[in-house]
Amino acid sequence: MDILAELNPAQKEAVEAIEGPVLILAGPGSGKTRVIAHRVAYLIKVCGVSPHRIMAVTFTNKAAREMEERLQRLIGRALGDLTIGTFHAICARILRRDGRATGVDPRFVIYDDEDQISLLKRSIQEIGLDPKQYAPRALGSAISAAKSCTSTPTEYSKHTTSYFEEVVGRVYERYQQLLEESNALDFDDLLMKTVQLFRASPETLAKYQSRYLHIMVDEFQDTNVVQYELIKQLGGERHNVCVVGDPDQSIYSWRFADLRNILSFEKDFPEAKLVLLEQNYRSTKLILETASHVISVNQLRKPKALWTENEPGELTNIVETYTEQEEAQFVVSEIERLVEGGKAKLGDCAVMYRTNAQSRALEEAFMRYGIAYKLVAGTRFYERREVKDIIAYLRVIQNPNDSVSLLRIINVPGRGIGQQSQSQLASWAKSQGVSQYEALKLIAEAKDDEESQPPFNSRLVRVLSGFVEMMEEFIARSRESNLVALFDLVVKKIGYEEYLMSGENGEERWENVLELRTVARDYRHLEPGEGLSAFLEGVTLVSDVDGLDETVDAATLVTLHQAKGLEFPVVFIVGVEEGILPHYKSLDDPGQMEEERRLCYVGITRAKQRVYLVHAFRRSLMGSSMVSTASRFLDDIPKNLVASSGLWEREESQVAPSLYPRGKARRAPAPSSDVPELKAGDRVHHAQFGDGVVVNCRPLKDDTEVMVAFKRGVGVKRLLLSFANLEKRK
DNA sequence: CGAAAGGCTCTTTTT
DNA sequence: GAGCCTTTCG
Secondary structure, three states: OOOOOOOOHHHHHHHHOOOOOEEEEEOOOOOHHHHHHHHHHHHHHHOOOOHHHEEEEOOOHHHHHHHHHHHHHHHOOOOOOOEEEOHHHHHHHHHHHHHHHHOOOOOOEEEOHHHHHHHHHHHHHHOOOOOOOOOHHHHHHHHHHHHOOOOOHHHHHHOOOOHHHHHHHHHHHHHHHHHHHOOEEEHHHHHHHHHHHHHHOHHHHHHHHHHOOEEEEOOHHHOEHHHHHHHHHHHOOOOOEEEEEOHHHOOOHHHOEOOHHHHHHHHHOOOOEEEEEOEEOOOOHHHHHHHHHHHOOOOOOOOOOOEEOOOOOOOEEEEEEOOHHHHHHHHHHHHHHHHHOOOOOHHHEEEEEOOHHHHHHHHHHHHHHOOOEEEOOOOOHHHOHHHHHHHHHHHHHHOOOOHHHHHHHOOOOOOOOOHHHHHHHHHHHHHHOOOHHHHHHHHHHHOOOOOOOOOOOHHHHHHHHHHHHHHHHHHHHHOOOOHHHHHHHHHHHOOHHHHHHOOOOHHHHHHHHHHHHHHHHOOOOOOHHHHHHHHHHHHHHOOHHHHOOOOOOOEEEEEOOOOOOOOEEEEEEOOOEOEEOOEHHHOOOHHHHHHHHHHHHHHHOOEEEEEEEEEEOEEEEOOEEEEOOEOHHHHOOOHHHEEEEEOOOOOOOOOOOOOOOHHHHHHOOOOOOOOOOOOOOOEEEEOOOEEEEEEEEEEOOOOEEEEEEEOOOOOEEEEEHHHHOOEEEO
16 A cells, blocks of 8 residues: 555655654644654655654544554554553653653552642641642642643742742642652653653663654644653654644643744754645535634634635534523434434534533433433543542552552541541651551551550551551552452452442442443453553543544534544534633633634534534523623624524513512512613622622613623522612622 | 531633 | 532431
C-alpha cells in the first residue's frame, strides 16, 4: 500500500517533511490524525526508522489506541515498541524507569484530583489555616499553575506579589512535602519531575534524546509550558519535532495550556517548516460556514481559509424550548425522528453541553423514551466511592507510605478506628518521626511488650494491630499472586461485599466492584508487582473518552471539551445560552470569552451532516429556576444559514396569567399612585421575595405583567405591576 | 464510635 | 441538588 497515495498536496508535504522541525496548522476535519498516522508509517516503512525510535504524543489514551490500530493497518505488521500515549502516561513511564536520579522512588502512586484536594486540605490545616477560608481548589489551581512552569515551592515563594500568593507558597511547600512523604506524585508532578529529571541528569536526557529520532505531538495548541519544555528537551540538537494543532480549537487555557507555545515554536525553531491543512473533509459547506462565522468574531486569531468540496447540506437548526426538560425532550424526539426516517443511525448522533450537570435532564429524557445512549463521564467510574476504596487498598499494598489512601481505608469498612484514634495515631507517628504505616507496624510489634507500648488503650492497640497485620498479609501476597487473586483476597478479607450490601444501593455498588475486577483481569498475566503497578497507573491516567465504545449503536452524550477530536454525522449542542455557553464565569473576561467561542466552534465543527443549536428559556441552575437568553454566539450566524424554530409560544403558552397568589392579591394594598416604570434589567425589591432583576415586561389590558428573577431559593416570579408594590432600586 | 439529620456552600471545562 | 461538614444522640 502506498502511504502517500490518497493524500492531498499539503498532507503529503507534511508527511514527507521528516527532517527538522515541522509546524502543522490544521483546521477541523482536515485529516490531521491521518497525517500523523501516515507520517509515522512513512518513517517506518519508507525511511526504515525503527518504531523504537519514534514518540507520538496524543491528547487521550483513546487517541493513542486508535492511532496504533491505524498504524497497524497502514504498516501491515506489528508495531514494535513505538512510544505512543499522553504526556502523562509517557512521563510516568520515564519516571518509573529513571526517576531515581531526581529522587523519585519508582513505586510512587499517582494522586488524582480527589486525592490532591484531600492532601491540600491537610496541608492547609497543618500550616494553621482554615480550609474553608482558603479554598483547596483555588490553591490547588495556583500550585498547578506554578508546576506548569516548573516553579518549585522555593522559587515560587521568592516571587510572590500578594498575600494570596504568599499563602499559596506556604501551602505549596507543605503540600509538596506531604506528597514526598507519601511517595506520591500528582498529575502536574509527572510532567514537572520529568523535566527536572532531564535537567538534573544530562546522562538520562542524553539516553532519551539519542533514542528518539522523531517526536510528534498532536493537539499542540493545548500543551502547557512544561510539556513544551519537555518536547524541546527531547528534541535536543536534532530538532526532528513535528507538532500539529489548531489555535482555534484551544480550549484548555484553564489547565494552563498556553497558545503562545505555537508562537514560541516558530521562534525556538526558526528553520521550522510550516504546513497549513485547510481542506475540510468532514462537514457540509453550510456547517463549515456556520462555524466560520462563529469563530471569526474572535480578535486574537489568525484568519484561516477553510474550504470543502462537500455538499452544501442542510441549514443549521436553531431551536428554542421552554425549559431544559423540554430541550432534552426535543433532542431525544428529534433523534428518534431522524432514526425512524432513515436519516441517521442512533450511533451517528451526539449531544454536547458545556457543563456536566446538563447531562441529567438529557439522561432522564433518553430513559423515558427508551432510547439507548452512552454517557462519556457521568459519575465517573473511577471516582465512585466503592471503586476508589478498593483502589486505595491496592495502592497502600504497593506503597504503604501513601497516606491519603491509608487514611481512606483505615476505617472502611468500619473497624473502630475513628477520627479520634486516627489523630492519636498521626501525632504519635509524628513524634516518632515515622510514617503512619510504619507507626502501625511498630504498634503491632510492640503489642506484647509491656515496656515499649505506645500511649494507646488496649482496644485501640488491638484494632490497629489487626489492621496492619492484615495489610502485611496482603503485601506478602502481592509479591507472589497475580492481580486478580490479590484483588479477590482483599475484597474477601475486608468483607467488602457484606459491607456494601448493608448500605444503600448495595447491589449497584457491588456491581461496580465486580466491574473493576474485570478491568483488573486485563493485568493478570503480568508479573505480580508489575501487574499491580500497571493497573494502578492505568486507572489513574484514564480519561473519560477512553471508555467511549464506537461499536455500540447508541447516542453519545459528551461535554464540549470531551468532544474535541471526535466527529458525528448529527450534532446537538444544548444550552446555547448566555451564562452557559458562554459560561457565566467568562462573561467579564474577553480572553475567556474567546475561549468559550472556540468551544462553541469545536462543537459545531464535530458535525458532518446536521447541527442543532438548542437553547431553553428557563433553566434550573443550582437548585433554582433562572431565565436564560439565547447565546450571543447565535447572533453571529447569518440568518440565511439558519432554520429556526421555537417550540413554545412566548405570548400564550405559559402557566397561569399570574403567579401572584389570588387571595393575597385581593388583600394586597391598592395599586399605589406611583407605580414605577420598569424594563428588563432593572433591579427591584419586593417585600416578600427580596431583591431581584426584571427579566421581562408584558403590557396587559390595564396593567403590566413583570417577570422578575429573585435571589436564590425564590426563583422567577410573574407579578402584576400594580399589585406587586415593586420598589425600583438603582 | 458511628449513624442520622440538618445546615452550609458552590459548581466549568480534565490529564 | 449534591456533596461536605457539623451536630446530636444512642
